[in-house]
């Protein structure tokens with residue numbers, strides 16, 4: 304998918320930032336991430352020293368049992384939550400000094416996120432839900448409309464433009480959420496249990512769509528406890544008790560679950 308820049312948007316990156324952000328850098332790099340959640344009278348160490356690097360065009364699944372720290376890690380990677388320790392670089396830019404506003408700008412430009420429960424704005428139509436991030440990122444209304452129309456058509460949602468999320472099935476809502484996440488042509492798509500609230504048909508559909516966008520060069524980091532979801536990825540990272548316990552790269556030779564070729568090749 305070709306990335307486009309919005310016109311007339313504010314908050315440009317500094318020259319030093321741009322210089323840092325070379326094509327040779329991994330798209331995403333994290334070093335020694337640590338996060339403890341403070342509950343009432345308790346503290347839960349959810350992420351305990353995670354190092355991670357994701358190259359452009361990779362499809363990485365982060366998997367592990369309930370409570371392993373998957374969602375916490377994904378939230379850190381998307382700047383939705385802050386690590387207690389460690390650093391994150393996105394497109395070569397170090398983010399640990401970023402303000403909330405700066406993270407929001409980075410997400411608008413470079414990171415699309417889909418969640419288990421879609422998080423669509425229930426009062427807005429499908430069209431408006433998808434166009435909103437493009438308008439916020441500074442695209443002209445005509446550009447936002449065009450991008451929205453292309454994505455909705457691509458995702459089989461033509462004719463649903465004027466519906467509100469409540470009038471759609473779960474699978475349709477997740478496709479709208481995917482369109483919204485991709486409308487700004489993000490370098491990175493983060494997906495947090497995107498099939499988690501769908502039936503098996505809906506899960507297969509999301510998987511098929513993620514594979515399709517990955518086939519067009521989209522970098523994806525997916526969090527799921529569901530082995531079917533993980534099977535669509537190039538690389539499966541196992542998380543247990545806040546630590547990475549395995550990092551397996553799929554080669555593209557033999558049969559692969561979900562109808563895509565590949566065999567497991569356990570790497571370091």
Ligand SMILES: Nc1ncnc2c1ncn2[C@@H]1O[C@H](COP(=O)(O)OP(=O)(O)OP(=O)(O)O)[C@@H](O)[C@H]1O
Pocket residue numbers: 340341342347348349367368369370371372373374375376528
């Ligand atoms: N806001 C919070 N406050 C306190 N504890 C939290 C909070 N969020 C997560 N936790 C705890 O941190 C640990 C990791 O949670 P997290 O949601 O990251 O795991 P997960 O692997 O995504 O689990 P699941 O597959 O069940 O969604 C769990 O023990 C969880 O109870």
